[in-house]
Amino acid sequence: xxxxxxxxxxxxxxxIRNGELKPGxxxxxxxxxxxxxxxxxxxxxxxxxxxxxxxxxxxxxxxxTFVRRPRTRAIRDNERHQWEKDRARMPxxxxxxxxxxxxxxxxxxxDLVFFARYRELTAPSDLADAFGVPEGTVLLERxxxxxxxxxxxPFNLVTSxxxxxxxxxxxxxxxxxxxxxxxxxxNQLHTxxxxxxxxxxxxxxxxxxxxxxxxxDLPAGTSVILLRKTSYDIHDRIVDxxxxxxxxxxxxxxxxxxxxxx
Amino acid sequence: xxxxxxxxxxxxxxxIRNGELKPGxxxxxxxxxxxxxxxxxxxxxxxxxxxxxxxxxxxxxxxxTFVRRPRTRAIRDNERHQWEKDRARMPxxxxxxxxxxxxxxxxxxxDLVFFARYRELTAPSDLADAFGVPEGTVLLERxxxxxxxxxxxPFNLVTSxxxxxxxxxxxxxxxxxxxxxxxxxxNQLHTxxxxxxxxxxxxxxxxxxxxxxxxxDLPAGTSVILLRKTSYDIHDRIVDxxxxxxxxxxxxxxxxxxxxxx
DNA sequence: GAGTGGTCTAGACCACTGT
DNA sequence: CAGTGGTCTAGACCACTCC
Numbered sequence: 001x002x003x004x005x006x007x008x009x010x011x012x013x014x015x016i017r018n019g020e021l022k023p024g025x026x027x028x029x030x031x032x033x034x035x036x037x038x039x040x041x042x043x044x045x046x047x048x049x050x051x052x053x054x055x056x057x058x059x060x061x062x063x064x065t066f067v068r069r070p071r072t073r074a075i076r077d078n079e080r081h082q083w084e085k086d087r088a089r090m091p092x093x094x095x096x097x098x099x100x101x102x103x104x105x106x107x108x109x110x111d112l113v114f115f116a117r118y119r120e121l122t123a124p125s126d127l128a129d130a131f132g133v134p135e136g137t138v139l140l141e142r143x144x145x146x147x148x149x150x151x152x153x154p155f156n157l158v159t160s161x162x163x164x165x166x167x168x169x170x171x172x173x174x175x176x177x178x179x180x181x182x183x184x185x186x187n188q189l190h191t192x193x194x195x196x197x198x199x200x201x202x203x204x205x206x207x208x209x210x211x212x213x214x215x216x217d218l219p220a221g222t223s224v225i226l227l228r229k230t231s232y233d234i235h236d237r238i239v240d241x242x243x244x245x246x247x248x249x250x251x252x253x254x255x256x257x258x259x260x261x262x
Numbered sequence: 263x264x265x266x267x268x269x270x271x272x273x274x275x276x277x278i279r280n281g282e283l284k285p286g287x288x289x290x291x292x293x294x295x296x297x298x299x300x301x302x303x304x305x306x307x308x309x310x311x312x313x314x315x316x317x318x319x320x321x322x323x324x325x326x327t328f329v330r331r332p333r334t335r336a337i338r339d340n341e342r343h344q345w346e347k348d349r350a351r352m353p354x355x356x357x358x359x360x361x362x363x364x365x366x367x368x369x370x371x372x373d374l375v376f377f378a379r380y381r382e383l384t385a386p387s388d389l390a391d392a393f394g395v396p397e398g399t400v401l402l403e404r405x406x407x408x409x410x411x412x413x414x415x416p417f418n419l420v421t422s423x424x425x426x427x428x429x430x431x432x433x434x435x436x437x438x439x440x441x442x443x444x445x446x447x448x449n450q451l452h453t454x455x456x457x458x459x460x461x462x463x464x465x466x467x468x469x470x471x472x473x474x475x476x477x478x479d480l481p482a483g484t485s486v487i488l489l490r491k492t493s494y495d496i497h498d499r500i501v502d503x504x505x506x507x508x509x510x511x512x513x514x515x516x517x518x519x520x521x522x523x524x
Numbered sequence: 525g526a527g528t529g530g531t532c533t534a535g536a537c538c539a540c541t542g543t
Numbered sequence: 544c545a546g547t548g549g550t551c552t553a554g555a556c557c558a559c560t561c562c
Contacts, residue, residue, distance in 0.1 A: 003530085003531070004531080004532075005531080005532090013472075029546075029547060029548080030547080030548065031546090031547085031548095039532080039533090040532065040533050040534065040535090041533095041534090041535095041548095042531095042532070042533075042534090043531080043532060043533080045548085045549085046531080046532090048548095049311075053315055053469060053482075054469055054470075054471060054472070055468055055469055059548065059549090060540090060541080060547085060548080061539070061540050061541075061547075061548050061549065062539070062540030062541035062542080062546080062547050062548065062549095063540080063541050063542075063546095063547065063548080064541090064546090064547060064548080065547090065548080072466065078517060078519045081519045081521060082519070082521055082522065085521045085522070089524070195523070195524055196521060197520070197521060197523070198518055198519060198520045198521060199518070199519045199521070200516065200517070200518050201516070201517045201518075201519070202514050202515065202516050202517075203465065203487070203514065203515040203516075203517075204334065204487075204510055204511070204513070204514050204515075205467035205485040205486070205487045205510030205511075206317055206483075206484065206485050206510055206511060207315060207316050207317055207469070207483055207484070207485060208316075209316065210275075210316070220315075221468075221469055222468065222469070223467040223468050223469060223485035223486075223510065224467070224485075225465070225466075225467045225487070234523065248466055248467030248468055248485065249466070249467075249468060251466075252464050252465065252466050253464065253465040253466075254462065254463070254464050254465075255340060255462070255463045255464075255465075255517050256460055256461070256462050256463075257340045257343045257344070257460060257461045257463070258459070258460045259343060259344055259347045259458060259459060259460060259461070260344065260347070261457070261459070261496065262351070262457055265549085265550070266550080266551075267550080267551090291527075291528060291529080292528080292529065293527090293528085293529095301551080301552090302551065302552050302553065302554090303529095303552095303553090303554090304550095304551070304552075304553090305550080305551060305552080307529085307530085308550080308551090310529095321529065321530090322528085322529080322559090322560080323528075323529050323530065323558070323559050323560080324527080324528050324529065324530095324558070324559030324560035324561080325527095325528065325529080325559080325560050325561075326527090326528060326529080326560090327528090327529080
């Protein structure tokens with residue numbers, strides 16, 4: 001026996017895919033769909049819930065149900081790391097010109113609202129393991145948010161961890177009011193004699209938690225990409241661990257791998 | 263006024279996060295939860311649906327609702343491309359030893375079931391644009407699936423496109439029965455004098471379509487990572503475009519970026 | 525067979541949007 | 544204010560799992 005709400009969802013999904021229902025178009029009201037299909041409103045809602053979870057429609061309370069428009073804006077690429085390293089030894093005037101977020105989004109710094117908060121903590125077991133330091137080592141946790149001045153949601157959620165003793169030689173690095181730091185983390189590390197040799201980035205994807213959905217203003221039917229970045233210095237020490245939560249529908253990650261010539 | 267189903271979901275989410283409900287544990291039945299919270303069963307179902315969409319629980323019809331166990335198995339890294347290029351000129355005996363999937367999953371080829379299908383098509387506008395060739399150019403579409411012999415779902419869904427004229431000099435490349443080809447695509451291209459110079463990979467994430475969920479056997483509350491890979495040869499021609507659909511909860515992507523030394 | 529989740533109803537009332 | 548989606552009920556019946 002075919003399930004009514006799946007059949008209705010299939011109908012609508014087909015109509016959206018083949019363009020009968022174009023992006024931005026309004027669907028018939030739930031009551032109207034119920035009448036058309038000879039079903040109750042809750043059954044229609046069940047069908048629409050499926051499509052919403054698939055990211056095909058947006059329901060707007062009081063207004064209607066609409067076919068979602070696809071979107072992708074920012075591109076995050078892996079050339080950024082070399083770009084940052086190159087800038088890390090440049091004069092402050094150059095470093096202050098533009099940051100990584102500006103580079104990615106193509107916006108100018110006047111359009112961007114920046115937020116940073118620092119906090120010290122003793123390493124819990126997972127972070128201690130990741131850094132290869134004893135549990136209880138003092139870490140500096142740095143939380144960053146950058147958003148477009150015309151929007152409410154930040155582009156992503158960033159939390160970075162440093163080993164406090166590794167950077168304490170420069171007290172400026174412990175003060176959040178120095179953010180945004182011209183030249184970013186690689187310049188900060190450079191001021192205490194650390195040169196970054198390589199960066200490992202690990203990705204997975206999953207549905208957002210309610211907290212992430214709220215902070216990133218994510219509609220139903222989207223995913224987040226979780227990026228865990230580990231920076232190694234030239235002595236193979238782990239000098240930074242950063243976790244980034246990225247909206248899956250707004251950002252594209254671009255990696256270029258150059259191969260050795262024959 | 264607080265919404266009943268959100269409050270119930272919050273309660274259960276908190277219990278799962280702080281470990282009161284451990285992975286694998288069974289939740290009380292819907293009827294029991296309804297009684298505990300003084301709500302109707304459909305309201306409980308609404309709450310559980312939220313948690314299911316977040317990937318926190320699995321509902322098993324007739325059996326109960328359980329806290330989901332997290333999982334990640336395969337790691338896909340970007341050293342694979344250089345590894346494949348190095349192998350592309352090796353003797354067949356070496357190339358036949360092991361393939362990219364074995365390398366990623368740590369399995370041996372006896373554990374793997376391989377499937378390939380070839381099809382010719384004339385380039386639609388999006389692919390023509392991507393390749394930079396006229397619309398209607400003949401392409402070879404290659405569809406691949408690899409799965410563990412003990413499982414039903416493949417690790418990912420792969421579709422590769424080649425320009426037919428670019429490879430037609432070697433008729434073996436047009437015959438799907440030659441798959442799995444020892445040494446993979448880079449060796450195939452090598453047989454017609456093509457050397458790959460660099461590979462661009464673009465990632466986004468979104469919820470699975472029903473088709474993807476079925477083919478990859480994805481439970482509710484998971485995401486897929488979409489990978490679009492473009493291979494450039496040493497003359498800067500695009501020689502291959504590949505789309506890969508990857509389960510977000512099973513695979514981790516690892517990229518290492520080496521930086522120039524100061 | 526007992527217990528579980530899955531589907532569906534008919535209708536009520538509420539909250540939000542746009543005119 | 545009319546129309547939309549959001550929440551919730553009380554209960555029916557079905558489908559699946561496991562003992």
